Amino acid sequence: MKKIKRIGALIAVLLLLSLYGFTLYAGLTASPNSKGLLMASLYSTIMIPILLYAYMLVYKLLKKRGEEEAKKRKDKQ
Numbered sequence: 001m002k003k004i005k006r007i008g009a010l011i012a013v014l015l016l017l018s019l020y021g022f023t024l025y026a027g028l029t030a031s032p033n034s035k036g037l038l039m040a041s042l043y044s045t046i047m048i049p050i051l052l053y054a055y056m057l058v059y060k061l062l063k064k065r066g067e068e069e070a071k072k073r074k075d076k077q
Contacts, residue, residue, distance in 0.1 A: 019041060019045045022037075022041050023042060023045055026041050
């Protein structure tokens with residue numbers, strides 16, 4: 001389980017670093033699409049970590065609830 005968490009964390013770090021790099025690239029280029037690319041990149045840089053945190057929080061709550069229900073069913077038997 002620890003290996004999976006480490007691999008997931010490494011993937012998340014690489015994703016964020018690539019987003020930061022792309023944001024820098026979009027901000028420095030002078031192409032006609034650079035403003036839209038910059039805004040999309042900034043939005044992604046902010047929203048992806050928020051969504052990942054929310055998914056992890058929901059997973060923890062659902063996992064805890066499932067373990068509690070399993071324990072109650074076991075106690076009833």
